[in-house]
Amino acid sequence: MxxxxxxxxxxxPAVDSSSAAGSRPVTPASEHTRRATVxxxxxIALFVGPAMVLFLTFVVYPVVSAARFSLYKWNGVSQFSDAxxxxxxxYARALFGGTDPVTQQAFTTAYSxxxxxALSHNVAIIFLSMAxxxxxxxxxxxxxxxxxxxxxxxxxxxxxxxVLSEVIAGTMWLIIFDxxxxxxxxxxxxxxxxxxxxxxxxxxxxFWTVFFIITWKYVGLAIILFLAGLSGVxxxxxxxAAIDGxxxxxxxxxxxxxxxxxxxxxxxxxxxxxxxxxxDMVWVLNRGGTAGQYSTIASYMxxxxxxxxxxxxxxxxxxxxxxxSFVIALAYMATILRRDNAHPRKAR
Amino acid sequence: MSxxxxxxxxxxxxxxxxxxxxxxxxxxxxxxxxxxxxVGLTLGPILYLILGGFRTQGDLAANPTxxxxxxxxxxxxxxxxxxxFWRQLLNSTLVAVATTAGVVLFGTxxxxxLARYSFKGRxxxxxxxxxxxxxxxxxxxxxxxxxxxxxxxSGLWGLVxxxxxxxxPVTIIILRPFLxxxxxxxxxxxxxxxxxxxxxxxxxxxxxxxxxxxxVGVLAFIGSWNAYLLPLLLLTGDPxxxxxxxxxxxxxxxxxxxxxxxxxxxxxxxxxxLAFFLLMERRIVDGLTxxxxx
Numbered sequence: 001m002x003x004x005x006x007x008x009x010x011x012x013p014a015v016d017s018s019s020a021a022g023s024r025p026v027t028p029a030s031e032h033t034r035r036a037t038v039x040x041x042x043x044i045a046l047f048v049g050p051a052m053v054l055f056l057t058f059v060v061y062p063v064v065s066a067a068r069f070s071l072y073k074w075n076g077v078s079q080f081s082d083a084x085x086x087x088x089x090x091y092a093r094a095l096f097g098g099t100d101p102v103t104q105q106a107f108t109t110a111y112s113x114x115x116x117x118a119l120s121h122n123v124a125i126i127f128l129s130m131a132x133x134x135x136x137x138x139x140x141x142x143x144x145x146x147x148x149x150x151x152x153x154x155x156x157x158x159x160x161x162x163v164l165s166e167v168i169a170g171t172m173w174l175i176i177f178d179x180x181x182x183x184x185x186x187x188x189x190x191x192x193x194x195x196x197x198x199x200x201x202x203x204x205x206x207f208w209t210v211f212f213i214i215t216w217k218y219v220g221l222a223i224i225l226f227l228a229g230l231s232g233v234x235x236x237x238x239x240x241a242a243i244d245g246x247x248x249x250x251x252x253x254x255x256x257x258x259x260x261x262x263x264x265x266x267x268x269x270x271x272x273x274x275x276x277x278x279x280d281m282v283w284v285l286n287r288g289g290t291a292g293q294y295s296t297i298a299s300y301m302x303x304x305x306x307x308x309x310x311x312x313x314x315x316x317x318x319x320x321x322x323x324x325s326f327v328i329a330l331a332y333m334a335t336i337l338r339r340d341n342a343h344p345r346k347a348r
Numbered sequence: 349m350s351x352x353x354x355x356x357x358x359x360x361x362x363x364x365x366x367x368x369x370x371x372x373x374x375x376x377x378x379x380x381x382x383x384x385x386x387v388g389l390t391l392g393p394i395l396y397l398i399l400g401g402f403r404t405q406g407d408l409a410a411n412p413t414x415x416x417x418x419x420x421x422x423x424x425x426x427x428x429x430x431x432x433f434w435r436q437l438l439n440s441t442l443v444a445v446a447t448t449a450g451v452v453l454f455g456t457x458x459x460x461x462l463a464r465y466s467f468k469g470r471x472x473x474x475x476x477x478x479x480x481x482x483x484x485x486x487x488x489x490x491x492x493x494x495x496x497x498x499x500x501x502s503g504l505w506g507l508v509x510x511x512x513x514x515x516x517p518v519t520i521i522i523l524r525p526f527l528x529x530x531x532x533x534x535x536x537x538x539x540x541x542x543x544x545x546x547x548x549x550x551x552x553x554x555x556x557x558x559x560x561x562x563x564v565g566v567l568a569f570i571g572s573w574n575a576y577l578l579p580l581l582l583l584t585g586d587p588x589x590x591x592x593x594x595x596x597x598x599x600x601x602x603x604x605x606x607x608x609x610x611x612x613x614x615x616x617x618x619x620x621x622l623a624f625f626l627l628m629e630r631r632i633v634d635g636l637t638x639x640x641x642x
Contacts, residue, residue: 043545044461048473051458051516055480058492058513063483065491076494140386143379154383156629157390163625163632165574167593168618171600172397175607175614182396182412189413216389221636228637277484280576284597298486305490306581314490322487329482 063322069315076311083312090316111304114292115317118300125211125275125296130268133215137222138264142252144223145230155227162220170284173213174200200286206293210285217281218274222267229263230256262340269332276325297321394618401612408608423612433616435588436595440573440620443507443591447572450512452565455519456527456557460549462520463527464535474524480517485510485577493581503589506582511572519564522635526560527553563635566628573621592617 070090074083092098094115097108144154161169177183177199184194195205202209233256241251257264279298282288287303288295295303297317305314400408401423402416411417427433461467462474485492496506530553538548554561579594587598599613625632 040465040467040545044465044467046546047457047461047549051454051477051520052473054454054509054513055477055516058495058510059480059483059488059517062488062491062495065495066487069491076490140382143382146376146379148376148379148383150380150383154387156626157387159629159633160394160622160625161390163570164618164621165576165593167574167576167596168614168621171596171610171614172393174600175400175611176393176396178607180409185412216393220390224633225637228633277486279486280574283580284576301486301490302577306493311490318487318490322483325484326482 066315066318066322069312070319072312074312075309076306077309086312090313091320093313094316094320111313114295114300115297117292118288118295118297121207121294122276122278122296124207125214125278126272128211129215129218129271129275132211133219133222133271134264134268136215137219137226137267138257140219141223141226141230142256145227145256155224159220159224161217162224164217166217166280167284169217170213170281173216174285177209200289201291201293203291203293206289210282210289210294213285214278214281218271222271225263225267226260229260233259265336265340269329269337272328272332273325276321276328297324397611397618398615400608401615403608403611405606405608423609424616426609427613427616432587432595433613436590436592436617437620439504439589440591440593443504443511443575444569444572446504446508447511447515448565448569450508451515451519451568452561454512455516455564456523456554456561457549458516459520459523459527460553463524464530474520477517477520480514481521485514489577489581492578496582502582504591507572507575507578507591510578511568511575515568515571519568522564523557523560527557530556563631566631567635569624570621570632573624592620 069080071085071087072080072083073086073089074080089098093107093111095112097104097106097112100107140158144151175181179194179198183199187194195202195209197203197206199209200206237255237259238251241255246254277298278296279302282294282296282299283302285294288299292300298321301314301317301321304310305317399416402419402421404418404420407417407420458477462470492510496502496510501509534552534556535545535548538552539545543551574593575591576593579591583590583594587595590598596614596617600610603609603613
């Protein structure tokens with residue numbers, strides 16, 4: 001606890017000044033109310049202070065630092081004050097190999113291509129999640145949204161992978177998809193074989209193996225969210241439709257799916273942001289692949305920034321990643337989520 | 349494959365509906381079929397992993413699809429009789445408990461004035477916290493590593509403190525509306541009895557907010573328990589100082605030839621999380637759906 005208290009105390013002036021600034025416009029009518037006001041602000045500072053100090057110190061400050069580091073050429077070992085300021089060169093290096101004509105060719109191969117390749121994997125995962133996980137989750141949720149023996153058990157089991165750590169799930173699948181493992185055995189038993197280069201190492205199929213694992217790990221969240229949404233759909237509506245002769249599929253299409261639209265759209269939002277920031281699973285699965293065949297921006301950032309000690313460049317990648325999630329989040333909120341907030345009770 | 353089975357729901361559902369005269373529910377067979385496929389795909393790999401821990405290396409190669417033959421307890425016994433696994437289990441538990449306590453305590457404290465005081469700048473403070481949702485750990489992790497190094501915060505505290513900080517935004521966002529929904533009369537009555545606001549917080553608010561605190565606490569606990577990125581950077585070196593996820597990958601690296609040992613180690617590392625999940629399943633689901641709706 002001591003470290004925590006010390007860090008809290010060292011940064012506490014920030015809180016004091018904010019509360020003092022807030023209380024300035026208050027003109028005390030009497031000594032009594034003035035003391036009450038001071039006391040109120042002291043209480044607010046006491047309650048909000050620790051959280052605010054922790055948040056500013058360990059969340060906001062590092063993010064701002066990343067933006068600062070990204071403008072320097074720095075290896076993280078030497079003093080940062082000795083680092084060379086290079087402006088936006090790190091960004092240029094990632095996006096198109098840098099502005100120096102001498103090194104541009106080499107840097108394009110060494111830095112820019114892996115960056116775009118990693119980004120293309122993130123984008124592919126975003127779209128594949130919508131194309132594969134969404135239909136699977138909808139079908140499972142819609143069919144499980146009824147009473148049958150073992151329903152509670154099924155829900156618990158299907159959701160379990162989401163709660164397991166990426167490391168454990170990843171290690172498990174590494175063993176299953178070992179070239180000599182059970183997956184190969186099963187494929188051979190039906191007369192097929194594993195992908196030519198191996199489940200993970202194959203240049204084409206490695207990505208799909210990883211996407212399969214990601215789906216296994218995360219589709220349970222979508223199912224649980226959709227089931228929670230479906231439990232809120234009024235049975236009267238469905239009964240009314242049934243009396244009018246609607247079939248099971250019509251009821252799903254016309255009533256249930258539109259009514260859980262807000263849930264679907266929020267899931268899609270979480271899925272997109274999660275796809276951009278995907279790291280743990282990819283890293284556990286051989287650090288994005290030996291040739292980066294399923295690298296992501298985050299795994300690329302760690303590979304270069306931390307393990308190859310190119311902190312300025314790694315920070316630039318981090319800022320690009322933040323920028324992407326930020327822009328996508330804002331765009332998504334402004335366009336798709338806005339109508340849900342504007343008409344929270346209406347489906348369309 | 350699942351598409352095929354579910355399209356059959358339409359013809360099968362009609363007689364079902366007519367018989368019951370109520371909702372057309374689709375065929376029970378289809379639902380059970382999909383349930384079985386889902387359960388099989390989920391549990392199959394996990395069971396394979398746990399059973400693999402009971403195999404000999406030769407058995408795994410020769411007969412990967414059958415039951416272990418012979419059943420061998422040695423892998424599990426070897427891991428459980430060494431202190432390393434228990435140390436990592438303890439480390440993970442300590443970090444998760446401390447993180448949860450910190451997130452819940454500081455999060456509730458911060459949410460209280462944001463929900464129940466009216467003061468200038470209240471919305472600004474709330475917005476500052478909510479921006480935290482857009483700062484993922486991945487973006488901040490390199491500078492965070494340097495910051496912790498410069499501050500001399502190392503080991504498990506180096507995990508706990510940033511994890512609390514990163515857990516605060518979602519905690520405050522979930523707790524604020526919950527606290528705001530408690531009736532105003534509670535405060536009035538307490539103040540008339542001469543209880544201060546701080547006394548009200550400890551004696552009235554904390555007990556009343558328990559359900560929401562458990563929800564955010566469970567989410568913080570799982571997040572900490574599964575955390576990988578920060579431990580990867582901070583807990584290098586001695587495996588006895590690692591948390592379980594990092595311990596699993598380190599063990600895997602050191603015993604790459606002994607697959608069945610890795611399977612046993614991974615299974616053991618998985619069990620506490622599965623047990624916790626089974627105990628708290630309701631809370632976890634409520635927390636996640638609540639976080640999404642709120």
